[in-house]
Amino acid sequence: MTVKFDDRDAVAHGKITEKPLRERPTFPSWALKLTMAVTGVIFGLFVLVHMIGNLKIYLPDVDGKKDLDVYAAFLRELLVPLLPHGWFLWIFRIVLLICLVLHVYGAFALVGRAHQSRGKFKRKGMVGSLNTFTARSMIVTGIVLLCFIIFHILDLTAGVTPAAPDTFAHGAAYANVVASFSRPGVAIFYVIAMVVLFLHLSHGLWTAVSDLGITGKRWRAILLFVAYLVPALVMIGNSTIPLGVMFGLIG
Structure with missing residues (x-):
């Protein structure tokens, strides 16, 4: 641990040190936390x-077409003719990729900084709860x-095999989803991923409320409720699709 006022006897016996456990970073931790909070909210909305x-x-x-295919075509045509065909999707994907890189780096x-700052000391006596588990497993x-x-x-x-089925066809969103989730292993993997998303996103949004400086009691209560509600809705909504295909409800 580090100390502001050094105790010579403690220093002499190696119990404490005057030297910081890590160098001062060029990019401050508060800025990294803010970046992760903003990108996390963007991912939550997405x-x-x-x-x-x-x-x-x-x-x-x-009109004889699957509504999901109509929606997929709508996304490719969004902001046309202001933007060329498909450009909105690519711009959106690039923005998400940048957010992902910043989020992972942060x-x-x-x-890494937390481990360096603690040194050999670890947090003990934490009260067990879902929030504690999600925090430790982020x-x-x-x-x-x-x-x-x-x-x-x-x-x-x-549509790259073997991740995608051999029948994959660009633009056929409905058929691609059904073909993909007709593979039980893939369907189960998607459901597990949605549970993991709930754990990660709920704690991430819960943390973002503080990192964004929201301190009002009423607003914090509302936003902390939303931090669990949104991931739960996403988990349930998305999980019904692979399960629906597996049990023949979609197809």
Whole structure:
């Protein structure tokens, strides 16, 4: 541990040290936390809207076309002719990629600094709760989600086998989802990933409330409730799709 006023006897016996356990970073920790909070909120909003769009798989056909396919075509045509065909999606993907890089960098940087600052000392006596578990497992759940994102892109966006089924066709969103989740292993993996997303996102949004400086008692109570409500809705909504395909409700 470090001390502001050094005790010569303690220093002499090696119990404390006058030297800091890590160098002062060029990018302050508060800025990293703020970056992670902002990017985390962006991801939270994205997965919520993405889930709402996914649930169109349950809606009836539109002029003989699957409503999910109509929605996918709408996204590619968004802001046309202001932007060329498909550009909005690519700009949006680039923004999300930048947010992802910043979020991952901030996470590993903060964890590294925390370990350096604590040295050999570890936190003890923490009260066991869901929030404590999610806090301790943020890096693990984050890595699982990163692997899931890569697989999800290869499966339902890029159509790269063996992540995607052999029948993958660009633009056929409904058929691609059904074909992908017809594989039980993939469907179960998606459901597990949604549970992990709930654990990670709920604690992330819960932490972002403080990192963004929201201190009002009423606002904190509302936002902390939302921090659990939104991830729960996303988990339940998205999980119904692979389960629906597995049990023949969608197809």
